[in-house]
Amino acid sequence: MALQRYSFPLRDGRPREDELRCHSWQVNVSHIKPWLALVALALVSFTGPSDRQRASDTAAASEYEFSHESVIEEARRLAAREYAPRELPENSPLMQLSYDEYREIRFNSERGIWRNEQVPFRLELLTAGFIYRTPVTVAVVESGRAHNLLGTPDLFTFGPKVQRFAGETMPLSGFRVRTRLNSRSTWDEFLSFQGASYFRAVARDTVYGLSARGLALRTAHPTGEEFPAFTHFWIERPAANATGIVIHALLDSPSATGAYRFSVIPGTETVMDVDVTLFPRRPLDAVGIAPLTSMFLFNGSDRSRIDDFRNAVHDSDGLQILSAAGEQIWRPLANPTQLQISSFTSTAPRGFGLVQRARKLSDYQDLSSQWHRRPSVWVEPKGEWGAGAVELIEIPTDFEGNDNIVAMWRPRNAIPAGSPWRTSYRLRWSRHPPTISSLAKVVATRSGPTRDGRRRMFVVDFDAAASAPERLRLEIGSSAGKLSNQSLTYNPLTRGVRATFELDPANATLAELRLRLLRGDEPVSETWLYRWTAS
Incomplete structure (x- = not known):
């Protein structure tokens, strides 16, 4: 059931990220009818020079009033109508493009939106085609007035394999944003929206890794997942001294419409405030709010099925949660042999996220993929x-090009149809998400059979925040089987404590494990959770 990012030859198992700036599961997403009678601008067909001139004249005359309330009202209006999908036809020349051909259509950085203005951000457009079958409308907003952008041929360069498109106006699939993130001399890409409701960002000194989505519907559900899509974007022109950029988006799907507002400030930590107004067409009983999507193939915790020269391959290695009661939880990720769905907490946490803790190149021994520079993402309600x-969903995979990890907030009750539903949250993209600094953090989890093969041995290493094992005790539990041979030892490699124990599962096929370090009755470490399965 692994959901496929790409089904074409990849470098290091993924597209070249300086050329194809977004990953997207290969899904069938849809396009709604364009907004406010701008039909000719929402889906631009291939045209000749005279038609392109007319399209340019139309664009100049298409300026219209804009506010976020207008996005909300359009989402409300759409929800009252039957869903109307629209996408490029299967026989479209753009849909016949291979990966190598698609990446030969590049945005010309010399034509970046706002490039010649006193604006600290630059906007670049991404074309439809290949797996990106849903054309979108991208508009810029200034002083409460918006105008739609066209993918005119002067905005792109066309390689030898795609010269047949060189004179055409291209439909769009999304956009990316650049700023001076890592140095004053380089305009780095830090944000991309492309494919269904996917988007992703980076912070300073990180590279693209996991993604976020606007909405998840029926993920890992027996009836199949529904992929809502952003169909229109409005991007506010930043002021000359702006530290951030504001993006509005309209979402549509068979089950719901939505109006989104993203306020994004890049930096050492790229902070994204998200405001959501949903209009369900039908009750949403399997909905994911603030969904994160990542990849975990293997690490040292269990590589019994892996034959690979590398020590680890993953965009994220754990789910971190700060509960409403203040308990910090660490759940290492797994690549199971069967679909796994796990739920944590019963009330909204203070935060949760998919985290990359292994931050050394030597943790991976992969000189090109830069796994150690992938960002973590932290969600704050x-x-x-x-x-x-x-909710954590772990999907079996044997290929690092598959996104097989999903983490999201799932409301207990269905979101009813017929009225707006609103929520807000903050996303923090960074190397290190917020933690309780006084608590020792897990730095490694390892597991293997005991010498007689009858039990499973677990080794959990903590960092130097807990470094005196003789003053600590181990609180540990399991939902099944019997635990034995528990011990705490100083680890000179981490300058922290190593906890070890053995699990005899008896006849159980699954055991939920829980462990933390205490000094007296006070916790001095976060809580480690782990799901052991027999296969």
Whole structure:
């Protein structure tokens, strides 16, 4: 059931990220009818020079009033109508492009939006085609007025394999944004929206890794997943002294519409405030809010099925949660042999996220993929989220090009149809998400059979925040089987404590394990959770 990012030859198992700036599961997403009678601008067909001139004249005359309330009202209006998908036809020349051909259509950085203006951001457009079958409308907003952008041929360069498109106006699939993130001399890409409701960002000294989505519907559900799509974007022109950029988006799908507002400030930590207004067409009973999507193939915890020269391959290695009660939880990720769905907490947490803790090149021994520079993403609810659970979905995969990890907030009750539903949250993209600094963090989890093969041995290493094992005790539990041979030892490699124990599962095929370090009755470490399975 692994969901495929790409089904074409990759370098290091993924597209070249300086050329194809977004990953997207190969899914069938849809396009709605264009907004405010701008039909000719929402889906631009291939045209000749005279038609392109007319399209340019139309664009100049298409300026219109804009506010976020207008996005909300359009989402409300759409929800009252039957869903109307629109996408490039299968026989479109753009849909016949291979990966290598698609990446030969590049945005000309010399034509970046705002490039010649006193604006600290530059906007670049991404074309439809290849796996990106849903054309979108991209508009810029200034002083409350918006105008739609066209993918005119002067905005792109066309390689030898795609010269047949060189004179055409291209439909768009999304956009990316650049700023001076890592130095004053280089305009780095730090944000991309492309494919369904996917988007991703980086912070300083990180590279693209995991993604976020606007909405998840029926993920890992027996009836199949539904992929809502952003179909329109409005990007506010930043002021000359702006530290961030504001993006509005309209979402549509068979089950719901939505109006989104993203306020993004890049930096050492790229912070994204997200405001959401949903209009369900039908009750949403399997919905994921603030969904994160990542990849975990293997690490040292269990590589029994892996034959690979590298020590580890993953965009993220754990789910971190800070519960409403203040308990910090660390759940190492797994690549199971069967689909696994786990739920944590019963009320909204203070935060949760998919985290990359292994930060050394030597942790991976992969000189090109830069796994150690992949960002972590931390979700912070804003306002009252109510009852529900953080849900973790782990999908079996044998290929690092598959996104097989999903983490999201799942409300306990269905979101009813017929009225707006609102929520807000903050996403923090960084190397190190917020933690309780006084608590020791897990730095490694390892597991293997005991010498007689009858039990499973676990080794959990903590960092130097807990370094005196003789003053600590181990609190440990399992939902099945019997635990034995528990011990705490000083680890000179981490300058922290190593906890070890053995599990005899008896006849159980699954055991939920829980462990933390205590000094007296006070916790001095985060809580380690782990799901052991027999296969």
